[in-house]
Amino acid sequence: MAAENYLEFEKAVVELENKIAELRSFTDDQRLNLKEEIEQLEQKAETMRRDIYRKLTPWQIVQVSRHPMRPHTLDYFNGVFERFIELHGDRAFIDDRAMVGGLAWLDKKPMVVIGTQKGKDTKENLAHNFGLPLPEGYRKALRLMKFAEKFNLPVITFVDTTGAFPGLEGEERGVAEAIARNLRDMSVLRVPIIVVVIGEGGSGGAIGIAVGDRVAMLENSVYSVISPEGCAAILWKDRAQAPKAAEILRITAADLKRLGVIEDIITEPLGGAHREPQTIIAKVKQYLQENLPELSAKPIEVLLEERYMKFRKVGVFEAAAHEC
Amino acid sequence: MDWFKKPKYMTVRVTSKKKLDIPDNLVTRCPGCSEIILNKDIENAQRTCPKCNHHFQMPARERILFLADPDSFRETSGRIQAADPLAFPGYRDKVVKGKKQTGNLDSVIAGFCTMGGIPVGLAATDFRFMGGSMGSVLGEEIAALIEKAVERKNPVVIVSASGGGARMQEGIISLMQMAKTSAALARLAAAKQMFISVLTDPTGGGVTASFAMLGDVIIAEPNALIMFAGPRVIEQTIRQHLPKRFQRAEFLQEHGMIDIIVRRQEMRDRLIQLLSITQPVPAQE
Ligand SMILES: [Zn+2]
Numbered sequence: 001m002a003a004e005n006y007l008e009f010e011k012a013v014v015e016l017e018n019k020i021a022e023l024r025s026f027t028d029d030q031r032l033n034l035k036e037e038i039e040q041l042e043q044k045a046e047t048m049r050r051d052i053y054r055k056l057t058p059w060q061i062v063q064v065s066r067h068p069m070r071p072h073t074l075d076y077f078n079g080v081f082e083r084f085i086e087l088h089g090d091r092a093f094i095d096d097r098a099m100v101g102g103l104a105w106l107d108k109k110p111m112v113v114i115g116t117q118k119g120k121d122t123k124e125n126l127a128h129n130f131g132l133p134l135p136e137g138y139r140k141a142l143r144l145m146k147f148a149e150k151f152n153l154p155v156i157t158f159v160d161t162t163g164a165f166p167g168l169e170g171e172e173r174g175v176a177e178a179i180a181r182n183l184r185d186m187s188v189l190r191v192p193i194i195v196v197v198i199g200e201g202g203s204g205g206a207i208g209i210a211v212g213d214r215v216a217m218l219e220n221s222v223y224s225v226i227s228p229e230g231c232a233a234i235l236w237k238d239r240a241q242a243p244k245a246a247e248i249l250r251i252t253a254a255d256l257k258r259l260g261v262i263e264d265i266i267t268e269p270l271g272g273a274h275r276e277p278q279t280i281i282a283k284v285k286q287y288l289q290e291n292l293p294e295l296s297a298k299p300i301e302v303l304l305e306e307r308y309m310k311f312r313k314v315g316v317f318e319a320a321a322h323e324c
Numbered sequence: 325m326d327w328f329k330k331p332k333y334m335t336v337r338v339t340s341k342k343k344l345d346i347p348d349n350l351v352t353r354c355p356g357c358s359e360i361i362l363n364k365d366i367e368n369a370q371r372t373c374p375k376c377n378h379h380f381q382m383p384a385r386e387r388i389l390f391l392a393d394p395d396s397f398r399e400t401s402g403r404i405q406a407a408d409p410l411a412f413p414g415y416r417d418k419v420v421k422g423k424k425q426t427g428n429l430d431s432v433i434a435g436f437c438t439m440g441g442i443p444v445g446l447a448a449t450d451f452r453f454m455g456g457s458m459g460s461v462l463g464e465e466i467a468a469l470i471e472k473a474v475e476r477k478n479p480v481v482i483v484s485a486s487g488g489g490a491r492m493q494e495g496i497i498s499l500m501q502m503a504k505t506s507a508a509l510a511r512l513a514a515a516k517q518m519f520i521s522v523l524t525d526p527t528g529g530g531v532t533a534s535f536a537m538l539g540d541v542i543i544a545e546p547n548a549l550i551m552f553a554g555p556r557v558i559e560q561t562i563r564q565h566l567p568k569r570f571q572r573a574e575f576l577q578e579h580g581m582i583d584i585i586v587r588r589q590e591m592r593d594r595l596i597q598l599l600s601i602t603q604p605v606p607a608q609e
Contacts, residue, residue, distance in 0.1 A: 166553035167562045171571055174581045176532040176552040180506055184538055187507035188514070203490070203499060204533045204552070211503050225490050225499040225530070230557075234492065235413070249495045250410050259409070261496050308507055312467060314500040315460035316409035320402065320429050 007063045009056075010271075013048040020045065049271050056220070059243035061252050062228060064220040065199045069274040071281060072131075073100060073115030073158040076198065079281035080288065081106050081113070087147075090139040093173070098129040098165070099137030099209075101144045104156075106288060112148035114141045114209060115158030118199065131200075132165035138178035138208050145182075145189055154192040154292055157209045162227065164205035179208035186211035187308060192295035196266070196284060197221045197253075198273075213295050213307050216264040216287060217253035218280065220272050223262070224251035261314060354378050356547075370588050379545045379588055381525060383426065384433040384450035387483050391592050392437035392446060399435035400472065401447075401465040406430055408493075409460075415493040422453035430461035431486070434469040436478065440596035442603055445473035448483040451526070455488025458531050462491075463501025466535060470508035470519075479518035479602050481595060484536045487549070489529020502534035509538050518602050520595060523550050523573070523582065541598055542582045544573035545591075550582075 006014040020041050027034050056064070064070070077084045081104035089095040101114035116133055119125035141157075148155045164175050186193060186209075193212035201210070201223030217223060231245035232238055256262045266283050269276035295303065351360050356378025366373065370390060371380040382390070388397055406419045406429075423429060431454060434447035447469055449456040466482065473480045490498040512519055521539030523532075526549035533552055536542075544550060551571040558564060569575050576582045586594045 164552065166558050168558065168564050168566060168570070171552060171558070172579050174537070174579070177537040177581060179533040179552075180502075180535070180537040183503050183506035183534055184510045184513075187503065188510045204502065204530055207499055207502055208533075211507070223496060225495050226492050231492060248410065248412060249492075251496065256496055259496060261500055308511075311500060311503040311507055314497060314504060315464050316407045316494070316497055317404040317460045317464060318407045320405045 005067070005069050005274075007060070007067065009052060009060050009063070010049070013045055013052065016041065016045045016048065046270075053270055053272070057243065058222075058246040058249075058252050058255075059228065061220050062200075062222055062242075062246050064272045064274075065222045067272060067274045068120045070199055071273055071277045072120065073117045073160055073198065075277060076115070076158055076196075076281060076284060077102070077104060077113055079277070080104075080285040082108070084113070087144060088140075090136040090143060092136070092139065094134070094136050096129075096134045096137035096140060097127055098131050098133040098161070099140055100128075101141060103153075106285070106292075109292075110151075111154045111156055111292075112144050113156045113158070114144050115198075116161035116205070116209070118160055129165060131161045132163065133161065133205060133208075134165050134170055135173040135175040135178040138164075138175070138182050141209050142178075142182050142185060145186065145193075149190050152191060154194070154296060155189065155212075156288060157193065157195050157212065159195060159197040159201050159206045159210050159223075160199035160221075161202050161205045162200055163202035164208065176204075179204050182208045183211055187311070188304060190300050190304070192292065192298075192303060193307070194288060194291055194295070196287070197223050197262075198284075202227060211307070211311065213303060213310075214264065214291050215262045216266055217256060217262050218266050218273060218284075219253055219268040221253060222246075222251040223253075223256055224249050352380075372588055377546070377587065379525060379547065381451050381485055382588075383452065384428065384431075384448035384483075384485070385426075387448040388433055388435070388437070388446060391439060391448075391481070391483070391595065393439060393441065397435050397437040397446070399433065400469060401432055401434040402429055404429070404461055404464060406459055406461050406494075409497055410493070410495050412493040412495070418454055418493065425452045426450050428453060430459070430465075431456045431488075432462045432465045434465045436472070436476070439481070439592065439599060442596065442599045443476070443478050444599060445469045445476075445478050445480040446483075447481075449486045449531070451485040451487060454491060454493075456484070456486035456527075456531070457488030457491035457498075458486060458501050458505075458534075459491035459494040459498050460501065462486075463498075463504050466505045467508040470505070470512050473517060474511050474515045477515065477517060479520070479599055480512060481520045481522065481599075482535060483522040483524060484527045484531055485524045486531035486536070487526030487528045489531050489533075499530065502530050505535040506538060509535055513540075518599065520598060522591070522595075524548050526550070528552070528554060537581075539583075541584070543584050543586050543591075543594070544576065544582045545588055546573060546585055548573045550576050 086102040118131035195212035195215040197217040228242035228246035232241040273280040357376035523544040
C-alpha cells in the first residue's frame with residue numbers, strides 16, 4: 001500500500017512498516033543477517049495493526065469507509081462476477097456516472113447489478129461526480145430494476161455514497177421524487193434484492209437503492225441519516241466535532257445490526273478492505289452465493305411480504321402515558 | 325376578494341424602526357407584505373394574511389378540523405410517543421418542548437374522517453414539533469393509517485409541514501421510516517386507492533424524498549418551500565448561485581414536480597372535488 005494513503009490513526013504502524021521495508025533493502029545490499037529482527041518487527045506491526053483495528057472508534061471507521069483505495073462498486077462488478085456488461089442511461093435525460101449498473105453473471109447465472117460509484121483519485125472522482133447521484137442516477141437504477149423484474153433476474157445493489165448530489169440540478173429535476181419512487185417500487189419489485197453497503201451509506205442518497213430482502217454491510221462501512229460533519233454542524237455549529245457526532249449517531253455496521261436495521265456484517269481483512277481487495281471481493285462473492293439461492297427459492301408473495309415487514313417493523317417508540 | 329374593499333382588519337404601516345406599543349402576542353409582521361397584522365385577523369382567515377394572502381404555518385390539529393367534515397374526525401394517532409433509541413443528547417428535552425408547544429405527542433395527527441361525505445384517511449404534520457420531522461412515531465402513524473385505509477378501501481390525504489425531514493435524533497431508524505411509509509403507499513396503490521399529498525411550508529429532506537412526493541395528485545400551497553437539500557446546504561457545499569423563488573411551490577410546478585398550487589381558502593373544496601372521482605357516479609334521476 002502506498003505510504004501516502006494511510007490514515008492518521010495508522011501512522012505509528014505505517015512508520016514501523018516503512019522501517020521494516022528499509023531494513024529489508026539493507027539486508028539485500030549488505031548481506032547482513034537481520035532476518036530475525038525483521039520477523040520480530042513484522043510480528044509487532046501485525047499486532048499493532050490488529051490492536052488498532054480491534055477497537056476502531058466510529059470516527060475512525062468513517063475514515064476507513066471513505067478510504068480512497070477502498071474497493072469501489074465497479075471493482076466489485078468486475079471482481080465478483082464472471083462477466084459484466086454495463087448498461088447506461090435513464091432513457092430520459094443523461095447517463096449519470098455516479099450511478100453505474102448493468103448485467104452481470106455469477107456462477108453462470110445472470111443478474112442485474114447497480115451501485116453508486118466513487119473514484120480512487122481526482123480524475124476518477126470527477127468522472128463519477130464523487131459518487132453523488134443526480135435524479136437521473138436513481139431513475140437509471142429503477143429502469144434497470146424494472147428490466148430485472150421483466151426477465152426475472154435478481155438485483156444486487158452496492159451502496160457507497162456521501163449522498164445524493166445537493167445542487168440546483170437535483171432540486172430542479174426532482175431528486176426527492178426519484179428517491180421516493182425507488183423506495184416505493186423496490187418494496188414491491190417481484191425479484192430478490194440484495195443490498196451491500198461497501199463504504200459510505202449516506203442518507204436518502206443511499207436508501208434510494210437500498211430497499212432489499214437482505215441488507216449487508218462491510219465491517220468498516222457506515223450507514224447514516226446524516227453525515228457526522230452535518231450532524232456536528234447542527235448540534236454544535238462546528239464540523240470539527242464530527243468524531244463526537246459519529247459516536248452519537250450509531251452508524252457502524254455493528255450498531256445497525258444491533259438496531260435491527262441490517263441482517264448481516266461481512267468481515268474485512270485486517271486493516272480494512274483496501275489492504276486486501278481480493279479478499280473482500282471473494283467474501284462479497286461468497287455472501288451472494290450463500291444468500292441468492294435461498295431468496296430465489298422463496299415464492300414471490302412470501303418474499304414480498306417478508307421484505308415489507310422487514311421495513312415495517314423498524315421503529316422505536318413508547319406507549320403514551322396518557323392521551324393528549 | 326371583497327376584503328380589499330372593506331377591510332375588517334387593522335394594518336399599521338411601519339415607517340420607522342421605532343417599536344410599536346402593541347404586545348407581540350397580539351400582532352404579527354407579515355413576511356409577505358411587511359404589514360403589522362392582528363393575529364386575530366390572521367386566525368380568522370385560516371392563518372393567511374388578509375392583506376397579501378401570505379400563508380402562515382397551520383397547526384396540524386387545526387388543519388385537520390379545517391379540512392374534515394364537522395365532527396367527523398376519529399383520531400388513530402396519539403397512543404404512542406417518541407422513545408430515545410440512541411440516547412441522543414437533548415432529544416428528550418426537544419420532545420418535551422414539542423409536546424408543550426403543540427399539545428400533541430409528536431409531529432403528526434392522523435385519523436379517519438369524511439370530506440364532503442367521502443370517507444378518507446387524513447393526516448397532517450406539525451412544523452412546531454421538531455420541524456415536523458419524521459421519527460419512529462410519525463413513520464408508524466403514517467404507515468398504520470395507510471394500512472387501515474387499504475383495509476377500509478379509503479383514499480388518503482396527507483398534509484406535510486415537515487421542513488425537518490428525517491429526524492436526526494433517531495439516526496438510521498428515522499431513515500428507515502422513509503422506506504416504511506413509501507412501502508405502505510405501494511400497498512395503497514395496489515388497492516387502487518387514491519393518495520393526495522399536500523405540501524405546505526416548509527417540507528424537506530426525508531419527508532419530501534418519501535411519502536410526500538408519492539401522491540397520485542401532489543398539491544402545494546402558494547409559496548411553500550419544498551426541497552430535498554436545504555438552500556444553505558446547497559450554497560455551502562456546491563457554491564452555486566440559486567435562482568430567485570428557488571424551491572418554492574411555483575418553482576416546483578414550473579419544473580413539473582407538482583400538479584396544482586391551491587390557496588388554503590380553496591383547499592378543502594379542491595380536495596373534495598379530486599376525491600370525488602373515487603366515488604361511484606350517482607345514478608341519474
Ligand atoms: Zn401580508
